[in-house]
Amino acid sequence: MVERIEFCKFTSKPYLFLHTYKIKDFDRITDIVCNFEDPVYVELNFSLKENKIPCIKGNIKLNASLTCQNCLGEVNNKLNINFKTGFLQNEQEGGYLDSDYEKIIFHKKSISTIEFITDEILMSMPMFAKHSYKCYQYQNDDYIAKNPTKNPFAILKSIKN
Numbered sequence: 001m002v003e004r005i006e007f008c009k010f011t012s013k014p015y016l017f018l019h020t021y022k023i024k025d026f027d028r029i030t031d032i033v034c035n036f037e038d039p040v041y042v043e044l045n046f047s048l049k050e051n052k053i054p055c056i057k058g059n060i061k062l063n064a065s066l067t068c069q070n071c072l073g074e075v076n077n078k079l080n081i082n083f084k085t086g087f088l089q090n091e092q093e094g095g096y097l098d099s100d101y102e103k104i105i106f107h108k109k110s111i112s113t114i115e116f117i118t119d120e121i122l123m124s125m126p127m128f129a130k131h132s133y134k135c136y137q138y139q140n141d142d143y144i145a146k147n148p149t150k151n152p153f154a155i156l157k158s159i160k161n
């Protein structure tokens with residue numbers, strides 16, 4: 001496992017890094033996700049553009065179980081994250097990269113692999129997780145169905161009789 005991404009090792013020939021992590025490997029992700037044991041599939045492609053700009057093209061796949069903001073139940077979010085990042089020495093270097101690159105001005109020699117992946121996942125995480133169906137409404141309907149006496153129409157019916 002590559003602990004740190006070292007920019008001096010990037011060459012014009014792309015280097016592919018493949019690893020399957022677990023959600024619990026990412027401290028900051030475990031603060032918001034509850035399926036700690038599930039896999040995080042990571043594919044990172046390191047290359048040097050124009051002989052000087054370290055670039056990472058990547059794909060991260062995971063299933064994130066978040067808390068639904070409507071019903072507080074678990075809601076699954078399948079994340080399939082694709083990104084292209086270029087680490088620049090200055091703004092001018094950005095001109096060498098296509099517009100779909102995320103451009104970061106960066107002067108350190110290396111970054112933590114875990115922290116880099118964490119940032120990419122957090123940027124793609126929904127701000128407010130919610131079930132795609134009307135979960136709150138459904139729960140109430142369910143409650144009424146199981147408790148027929150609580151149904152206001154049932155009361156109406158008994159008054160009529």
Ligand SMILES: [Zn+2]
Pocket residue numbers: 068069070071072073075130131135136
């Ligand atoms: Zn819900």
